[in-house]
Amino acid sequence: MAEILVYVDHVDGAVxxxxxxxxxxxxxxxxxxxxxLGNGAADTAAALAEHGAVKVLTADAPEFAEYLVVPKVDxxxxxxxxxSPAAVLVPSSAEGKEIAARLAVRIGSGIxxxxxxxxxxxxxxxxxxxxxxASFTTKSRVSKGTPVITVKPNSAPVEAAPAAGAxxxxxxxxxxxxxxxxxxxxxxxxxxxxPELTEAAIVVSGGRGVNGAENFAIIEALADSLGAxxxxxxxxxxxxxxxxxxxxGQTGKSVSPQLYIAxxxxxxxQHRAGMQTSKTIVAINKDAEAPIFDLVDYGVVGDLFDVVxxxxxxVKSRKG
Amino acid sequence: MSLxxxxxxxxxxxxxxDRHFADxxxxxxxxxxxxxxxxxxxxxEQALQIAEEADDAExxxxxxxxxxxxxxxxxxxxxxxxxxxxVEDDDLHGTDVMGTSLVLAKAIEKVGYDVVIAGMAxxxxxxxxxxxxxxxxxxxxxxxxxxxxxxxxxxxKGRRDGDTASEQLEASLPAVVSxxxxxxxxxxxxxxxxxxxxxxxxxxxxxxxxxxDADEVGLAGAWTAVDxxxxxxxxxxxxxxxxxxxxxxxLAEYLASQKFI
Numbered sequence: 001m002a003e004i005l006v007y008v009d010h011v012d013g014a015v016x017x018x019x020x021x022x023x024x025x026x027x028x029x030x031x032x033x034x035x036x037l038g039n040g041a042a043d044t045a046a047a048l049a050e051h052g053a054v055k056v057l058t059a060d061a062p063e064f065a066e067y068l069v070v071p072k073v074d075x076x077x078x079x080x081x082x083x084s085p086a087a088v089l090v091p092s093s094a095e096g097k098e099i100a101a102r103l104a105v106r107i108g109s110g111i112x113x114x115x116x117x118x119x120x121x122x123x124x125x126x127x128x129x130x131x132x133x134a135s136f137t138t139k140s141r142v143s144k145g146t147p148v149i150t151v152k153p154n155s156a157p158v159e160a161a162p163a164a165g166a167x168x169x170x171x172x173x174x175x176x177x178x179x180x181x182x183x184x185x186x187x188x189x190x191x192x193x194x195p196e197l198t199e200a201a202i203v204v205s206g207g208r209g210v211n212g213a214e215n216f217a218i219i220e221a222l223a224d225s226l227g228a229x230x231x232x233x234x235x236x237x238x239x240x241x242x243x244x245x246x247x248x249g250q251t252g253k254s255v256s257p258q259l260y261i262a263x264x265x266x267x268x269x270q271h272r273a274g275m276q277t278s279k280t281i282v283a284i285n286k287d288a289e290a291p292i293f294d295l296v297d298y299g300v301v302g303d304l305f306d307v308v309x310x311x312x313x314x315v316k317s318r319k320g
Numbered sequence: 321m322s323l324x325x326x327x328x329x330x331x332x333x334x335x336x337x338d339r340h341f342a343d344x345x346x347x348x349x350x351x352x353x354x355x356x357x358x359x360x361x362x363x364x365e366q367a368l369q370i371a372e373e374a375d376d377a378e379x380x381x382x383x384x385x386x387x388x389x390x391x392x393x394x395x396x397x398x399x400x401x402x403x404x405x406x407v408e409d410d411d412l413h414g415t416d417v418m419g420t421s422l423v424l425a426k427a428i429e430k431v432g433y434d435v436v437i438a439g440m441a442x443x444x445x446x447x448x449x450x451x452x453x454x455x456x457x458x459x460x461x462x463x464x465x466x467x468x469x470x471x472x473x474x475x476x477k478g479r480r481d482g483d484t485a486s487e488q489l490e491a492s493l494p495a496v497v498s499x500x501x502x503x504x505x506x507x508x509x510x511x512x513x514x515x516x517x518x519x520x521x522x523x524x525x526x527x528x529x530x531x532x533d534a535d536e537v538g539l540a541g542a543w544t545a546v547d548x549x550x551x552x553x554x555x556x557x558x559x560x561x562x563x564x565x566x567x568x569x570x571l572a573e574y575l576a577s578q579k580f581i
Contacts, residue, residue, distance in 0.1 A: 011484055068480075068489055069452065069462060093483050094448070094465055101417075101449035102456045110418065110543025113447045126547070132339040132444075137550050144543035180461030181495075184477075185488040196483075202580065226580070244467075244502050245481065250335070250443065251359065251501040259580050269336055280578060281555070282571065288562075295555050298574045302563025310568025318572060318581050 002030040002086035003055075005079055007099065008048065009091045013040025015047045017199045018091040018153040023051040025118040025156045029125050030086050032163075033057065035079045035170065037072055038064035042167055049165020051158065057082070057170040068181040069095060073102040075172040080107055082170065085146060087125050089118075092150040100150045109145025116155045116256065116277065125149065133250070133273035153198040154256045189245065197229040197246060202259045203278070205231035205248055206241075207271075209264020209286065209304055213241040218308050219263060225315040231255065231275075233265045249274035263304045267292025284308060323377040323471070326433045327367045328424055328454070329360040329396055331389035332444040339444070344539060345546040346414045347444055349386060356392035359439035361506035364396045366499045367437045368507070370471050378402050380431055384412060384423050390522065397517035398509035404522040405431055411527055414539025421450055423537060425457040426530040435476060436496045440465055451498035461491035467502040 004026040009016045019034075026032035034053040036044040041058040048056050057079050063071040076099060080088060090100040092114050104111035115127035124147050129138050142148065197203065204226065206219040216230070223230045232242035234249050248255055250273040260278035265271060267283070267290055275281070276295065283292045288301045300307050333339050333352040342348040364381065371377035381396040383389045384407040393404040407427050415423070428436055436458070441448035455462030463469075466478035466489070476495050480487045481502070509517070527534060535541050561570055575581050 068464075068487075073456075095482060097447070097449050098452035098462070098464065101447075101452050104543075105418065105421070105453050105456045110416070111449070112544055113449060130552075131341075131549065133335065135339070135552055136341065137552055138341075138345075138546050139548045140544055140546045142543060143545040177456075177459060177461070181463050181489055181491040183487050184490050187486045189484055189486065198483075245483075250446070251440070259575070259578075273335075276552075280580075281558075282574070284567070284571070288560075293558075293560055296560070297555075297558040298571065299558060299560040300563050300567040300571050301560060302567040306565075307563050307567040307571065310566075311571050312568075314569050314572035315575070315581055318576060 004030040005085040005088040007090040008036040013043025020158040021156045052161035059170040071178045087147040092152045104148040110142035111148045134276035200229035202228035204261045207233035207265030208235040222312045266290045323374045328438040331392035332357040341549040356395040363439045365506040398514040409527045411534040415537045416542035419537035421453040438498045455496040461495040464498040
């Protein structure tokens with residue numbers, strides 16, 4: 001079977017969930033060969049093998065951490081040259097998309113970003129994407145070169161599929177552009193102990209109706225009772241109530257969880273763009289006319305300051 | 321030596337309008353009002369701020385698009401940009417990101433630049449990869465997705481807030497920069513700015529002017545193909561209840577019935 005390169009997103013050897021989802025999709029179209037770069041690259045092998053990687057190519061060098069994006073493009077290009085894959089899959093993070101795009105130009109290939117599904121086709125892999133704030137679904141393919149496709153988190157289940165996962169060192173030589181942009185400082189994001197927003201199975205979001213940074217505590221309490229991530233609408237972020245890293249919508253994160261709970265969010269098109277593909281949508285809003293109610297599977301017209309705490313208590317007591 | 325700033329902007333269908341695909345599966349640009357992509361306003365704003373800080377600077381806004389795309393250029397000029405360049409050619413219809421980046425890169429080289437500034441993504445295609453591709457094509461550093469940016473003594477510095485970390489970046493000019501919607505509120509054009517924009521030069525370029533063949537761009541020259549586009553079925557109407565003291569409990573009951581609890 002043809003080999004499919006899978007770019008591994010990991011933090012010091014801990015593989016992030018979207019990469020495991022990519023392995024599920026890669027197995028549909030060929031044999032996954034993983035590429036792990038930077039500190040802890042070799043430590044990723046066990047998790048990758050367990051989820052279907054037949055091979056794990058690893059490279060570590062200070063350049064991967066000290067310079068932006070380009071060293072990783074050099075390495076991925078070296079992997080493409082070594083493997084001659086039928087496709088290259090990359091997680092749709094901000095960095096992942098940039099790596100994929102630069103790789104695509106270099107190898108003369110088309111690129112598809114933010115796929116939400118992938119299947120084998122007669123003329124190569126067919127990617128499903130959402131367009132226009134998720135009001136349309138398109139099917140596309142790369143028509144020139146080796147398809148380079150980035151895939152959004154939560155697009156496929158994580159499946160155990162043990163494979164050899166043999167670790168091989170990847171030889172990388174860095175080009176002149178690799179050291180162009182220096183990373184002079186890096187501050188890791190403080191861990192909240194909650195799931196990553198884009199990866200979470202449940203997201204609880206607050207909007208304008210939350211009416212103050214201090215009130216987000218009730219959103220967080222509900223999230224914690226459900227083991228959920230916390231999101232915020234642009235209005236809440238612009239007001240300074242919650243960090244931009246938690247913003248859901250066109251200019252923030254796009255999420256596709258099993259359950260999305262919108263509290264005090266009217267549901268403007270910009271917000272819908274980031275959550276419309278959620279499997280089940282629930283909303284709590286004082287305004288019965290709020291457009292968010294057009295999307296919901298279940299809605300409560302009411303004051304979130306009454307409904308949310310009551311829901312949190314009920315969830316806690318049911319979970320015992 | 322004047323600091324030459326080129327801002328790449330896109331004319332997009334209004335996101336609050338009813339956006340559709342045309343029969344050839346390209347974005348329908350006829351039936352929906354267009355405007356300067358909101359995310360590009362942030363790029364224009366940062367360019368103007370950098371120009372104001374510099375001793376001597378010139379801000380050129382550049383777009384690739386149909387006749388109406390001039391509206392986007394006018395908006396940027398009325399905000400305060402000095403001049404505009406519009407690449408317009410019938411052969412560009414259906415061009416994908418690879419073709420667009422080729423056209424932009426050639427136009428940027430023709431105009432001359434020390435720094436290129438773009439928005440984080442367009443509000444229609446939403447790929448967010450064009451700035452990185454431009455850097456690759458131009459062979460200069462990419463300093464992208466900045467929430468804070470400054471240029472001093474030929475060096476661009478900025479803060480990039482990523483998924484797992486916030487990074488401080490630094491690169492020598494020439495470079496390609498992109499800025500997020502966190503970089504600072506974009507100014508509104510003043511009446512004076514709107515009047516002044518009418519007199520600012522807008523240069524038109526065609527593919528011939530950039531030594532680009534028609535088959536390198538357009539729908540046929542695209543490196544990707546859209547096979548189908550379907551409207552997402554409207555979500556089936558859900559259950560809506562009014563909270564009369566038990567709303568939270570009712571919601572919990574629903575979540576339990578769906579096995580979320």
